Amino acid sequence: MQLFDMTSLNTAFQKVKKNHGGPGVDRVTIEQFEENLPRNLATLHTELLDRSYLPLPLLKILVAKKNGEPRGLSIPTVRDRIAQTAVLLCIGPTLEKEFEECSFGYRKGRSVRQAVFKVREYFMKGYCWVVDADIDAFFDNVDHSLLLKKFAKVGQDQRLHELIALWTAAEIWDGEKISVLKKGLPQGSAISPVLANLFLDELDEEMLKNGYKYVRYADDYVILCVEGDAL
Secondary structure (H helix, E strand, O other): OOOOOHHHHHHHHHHHHHHOOOOOOOOOOHHHHHHOHHHHHHHHHHHHHHOOOOOOOEEEEEEEOOOOOEEEEEEOOHHHHHHHHHHHHHHHHHHHOOOOOOEOOOOOOOOHHHHHHHHHHHHHOOOOEEEEEEOOOHHHHOOHHHHHHHHHHHOOOHHHHHHHHHHHOOEEEOOOOEEEOOOOOOOOOOOHHHHHHHHHHHHHHHHHHOOOEEEEEOOEEEEEEOOOOOO
């Protein structure tokens, strides 16, 4: 399957459809996009191949977290979600090979439950002291230049590099003005989770290299110790 052939774009559309997301700034729903699916995918196919493709601004919305605090989501248009998903289907297997066993978030076949059972496994072996941490505002502060350097080491295709750069330095419409994302990963974009894991893979490697019993799910992680361990 070629990256931007009609088969891969149609597969990407079916995955976007299955996720039941809402419309972006163009207000085009999944159902409306599907009404002219062959033509819409053909247009996207042409733009991606001739490099005329440019993503539309992300639509910023606020949703309540479990603690009641607002969390900002930046929603791409259906068209852009299809393009991102097509790239994700291409690069996902390559990036997956780079990731460590201690990482459980945003990975096919892995879950919060598995992360919990891994922590329990360490606990049953006597690692009953726990450092519980998260990376404060991680998604808002990812350095784009560092991320692109990390991606260049595993993704050699220049076109993919160009697209990742476009999607990370995204324009965002909040209902009043457009701003450009100078740092961070837009939460709501299909490509962001795998890029987050890529960015944090170096942390995973360092933790494991130093022998820590370490489990990470997205930007939350725990280090398990026995009494007397030095961190």
